[in-house]
Amino acid sequence: MWTCAVPIGIIFSRYFKWWGPWYLIIHFLLMAATIGLTMWSASKRYQDEEAILPMDDQDNQAHMVIGLIILSLVVGEGVLGLAAFFSKIFSKQLLPISYARKLHQVVGWGLLISALVNNKFGWELYDDSQNKTYIGFMFAVIGPILLFEFRHQISPYWRFLSFYFRRNKQLSHIEAIEKISKEDREYVFLEELVLDITWFKYDHPGGYNMLKNVIGEDVGKYMIGCSSQKNYNPYTHTIQALEMAGHLSIATIPYPKNFLISTNKSNQNLMTWKIIEKNQINENHFIITMTSDEFEMNENWEKAEWLGKHFKLMMPLSFSNVFDKRKNISRYYSCFFVNLDKWRQEILAEGYEVSEPINKEKKGLKFIFKVYPLGVVSNYLNNLLINDTILLKGPLGPGLGIDNLSGSFLAVAGGTGLIPFLDLVRYLWVNRENPHEFKLMLYVSFGSRKDAFAIDLLKATEQVIDENIFKLILIFTSEKGNQNIPEIMVKLGKNNPKRAWICGPSGFNRFVEANLLESGLDRKRIVIM
Incomplete structure (x- = not known):
């Protein structure tokens, strides 16, 4: 069992973890059988006095001692396995889960190695003429584990070593x-x-x-x-x-059609875009515009399914850094269609005052990002110059997850989390005479006024559009009088929106989610972006 069942159980548990629940069933049955047979074999051996080898030989002593160690640990290993499994289900703390997993792994590998060594002693004691056969047998046992581990470590870098049993x-x-x-x-x-x-x-x-x-x-x-x-x-x-x-x-999920228009049927899994414009919005926020020789950004807003999607920005890696996991850095940035300067001109034409344009917005793909003092990727972006290039993949994700704009929606944005919703507000502006039974409640939170952007466009849009169609709630958390934020969240949730989107920093997202759940809003209607 130790030379066959246990290695198979380890292989399924470590390398086929995605094949649920079968990998778990196979691992459990093989290990339970090994524990049971080990205890039965040991008790049977010690009951049969004639089978006990003389203890005056060092090999006999080593064989006996290792056997006793295995016997004493094997039940504990089973208990550790169950503890590791159930701690994952019932514990909300990472520490006990991590300890149980690591201890189960260490004891398990230790038992396997001890068992293989003890098998060698036993093999020699009973038939010392078969050493070559035993060595070949050991390679047959250990070889598959080593091959699977080798594939596990390098297959992400060489895709031909990665295998899939089904086509998506x-x-x-x-x-x-x-x-x-x-x-x-x-x-x-x-x-x-x-x-x-x-x-x-x-x-x-x-x-x-x-x-x-x-x-x-x-x-x-x-x-x-x-x-x-x-x-x-x-x-x-x-x-x-x-x-x-x-x-x-x-x-x-296929890439949305006509979102990016390919000029030469290039692959969107790895695209090169060149920065053609970069402007500072406020103290910490910047907007960049990019073009590509292989793709063009569709400037015409056409389908709701395009809204809220994002691009994956990948920092360039040299070959020497490929195996350095710390260098494998990427981030997601939301894309948007709206031309903020054009929107500003339209609002001015309606007689409303707005601030100076963010930029003249040349045609291309646009990102708005905030620079954090210790942010690796945001500082990488901020240090790029005009004509520098970046690597992108996308557009990705479910986005806002809607195929038509009808119904009542709630959008809660924190900081740059506003970006995915700019196109929604733009849609309301363009279709303000015919809103198609679409209603949007937009809650926007900024740390301070110096961090805010596009709020003049949002305020002007709110003034033009009926408040039953578009309502803006703007909060600056650094200012006094904002202590009732949880009450506002609960009240918004009680409006029972068709869907509630939340986009912002991690703590902000979970804070808003908790308050919306407290309001009685169904969790299935809440989408954390």
């Missing part, structure tokens, strides 16, 4: 969201993939409670370490974790 079908984000809300499917989004975490959530290294709260979300922000859940620090997942997500995928 294409699924629109609308269809995926309907399956989540109407069929209770436990799906999450990761860039262009739809992942089924029905079984994986029970064996997620961070615990069941971490995944049960993200059903229906785009989890890319957690995977790359730019966001976190309440009471948890951001964590950048390894490239192996990203590869395993491919095994969990059940569908691929």
Whole structure:
């Protein structure tokens, strides 16, 4: 059992974790059988006095001592395995989960190595003429584990070593969201993939409670370490974790048609865009405009399914840094269609006052970003000059997850979290004479007035449009009189919107979510972007 069943159980548990629940069943049955047979064999051996070898030989003594150690630890290893599994389900603290997992792994590997060494002693004691056969047998046992570990470590870098047992079908984000809300499917989004975490959530290294709260979300922000859940620090997942997500995928969301217009049928998985304009909006925020030789940005707002999607910005890596996980840095940036300067001109034509234009906005792809003092990617962006290039993938994610603009919606934005909603407000402005039964309540929070952007456009739009169609709530958290924010959130939730989008920093998102849930709003209607 130790030379066959245990290695197979380890292989399934470590390298087929995505094959739920079968990998767990196979691991449990093989390990339980090994523990049971080990205890039965030991008790049988010690009951049979004639089978006990003489203890005057050092090899006999070593064989006996190692056997006793294995016997004393094997039951504890089973208990540790159960503790590791159930701690993931019931514990909300990472420390006990981590300790249980690591201890189970260390003791398990130690038992396997001890058992293989003890098998060698036993083999020699009973038949010392078969050493070459034993060595070949050991290679047959250890070889598959080493090969799987080798593939596990390098397959993310050489895709031909990565294997998938099924081909993904294409699924629109609308269809995926309907399956989540109407069929209770436990799906999450990761860039262009739809992942089924029905079984994986029970064996997620961070615990069941971490995944049960993200059903229906785009989890890319957690995977790359730019966001976190309440009471948890951001964590950048390894490239192996990203590869395993491919095994969990059940569908691929195709890139939206006519969002980017390809000039030579180039691949959107890795695009090069050149910065042609860069302007400072306020003290900490900048807007850049980019063009590409391979793609053009569609300047015409056409479909609701385009709204709220984002691009993945990847910092360039030299070959020498490929295996350095700390250098594998990327971030997501929301895209938007609205030409802010054109919008400003239209508002001025209506007789309303607005500030000076942010920029003249040349045609191209636009990002608004905030520069953080210790932000690696934001400072990388800020240090780029005109004609410098950046690497992008996208557009990605489910976006706002709507295919038409009808119904009542709530959007709660913190800081740059406003960006995905600018196009929604722009839509209301353009269609202010014929709103098509669309209503938007927009709550925007900035730390201070010096951090704010586009608020003059939002205020002017609110003045023009009926408050039953568009309502703006603007908060500056550094100013006095904002202590009733939780009450405002609860009140907004009681309006029972068709969908409530939340976009902002991690703590802001979970704070808003908690207050909306307190209002009685169904969790399935809340989308954390």
